[in-house]
Amino acid sequence: MSKGRGPLSALYNAVINSVDVMVPQVARPFWESPAGPKTVFFWAPLGKWTLVLAGLGDLLNRHPQVVSVNQSSILALTGLIWSRYSVVITPKNYSLLAVNFVVFLTQGWLVVKALKWRRDNAKNAVFNHPYFPRPRRGDY
Numbered sequence: 001m002s003k004g005r006g007p008l009s010a011l012y013n014a015v016i017n018s019v020d021v022m023v024p025q026v027a028r029p030f031w032e033s034p035a036g037p038k039t040v041f042f043w044a045p046l047g048k049w050t051l052v053l054a055g056l057g058d059l060l061n062r063h064p065q066v067v068s069v070n071q072s073s074i075l076a077l078t079g080l081i082w083s084r085y086s087v088v089i090t091p092k093n094y095s096l097l098a099v100n101f102v103v104f105l106t107q108g109w110l111v112v113k114a115l116k117w118r119r120d121n122a123k124n125a126v127f128n129h130p131y132f133p134r135p136r137r138g139d140y
Contacts, residue, residue, distance in 0.1 A: 034091035045095040051075070052099060055106030062110075064117035072110040079104030 003009075016038055023031045035041040055075075058067065079100045086096035 035093050035095065041091065041093050042095070045093065045099045048096075048099045048103070052102050052106060055103065055110065058110055059106060059113070064114045065121070067110050067114040069111055069114050072107045072114070076104050076107035076111060079107060 020031075030036050031038065037043070079102075082100040083097055083104060086093045086100060
């Protein structure tokens with residue numbers, strides 16, 4: 001239950017109280033657990049799976065030359081940091097551990113894919129950046 005006094009807290013409490021009476025006895029331990037659906041410990045990792053889906057979409061569809069190594073590296077690093085954090089906090093949040101570790105794996109794979117492409121194609125790559133015009137023939 002939310003202890004806040006705002007309208008969103010009131011809405012959240014109303015939804016939880018109305019669903020609470022419908023939860024079957026078999027699902028009660030999960031519903032009442034410290035990392036269950038009544039808490040942010042359940043909903044935050046659930047929402048974070050969208051980062052995993054975006055990373056998987058990038059792995060399957062994005063060409064390695066357009067992958068942002070900086071962005072993917074930072075996402076991989078945050079996945080690693082939050083994986084550690086998820087087992088240090090109370091209650092231990094294994095769903096947060098799972099999602100952050102998968103974020104680390106997908107983004108790390110994207111970084112490796114982009115760096116490998118850069119290594120293999122460095123001499124043949126032509127970068128057309130809109131803010132930096134290409135040098136003319138005699139300029140280099």
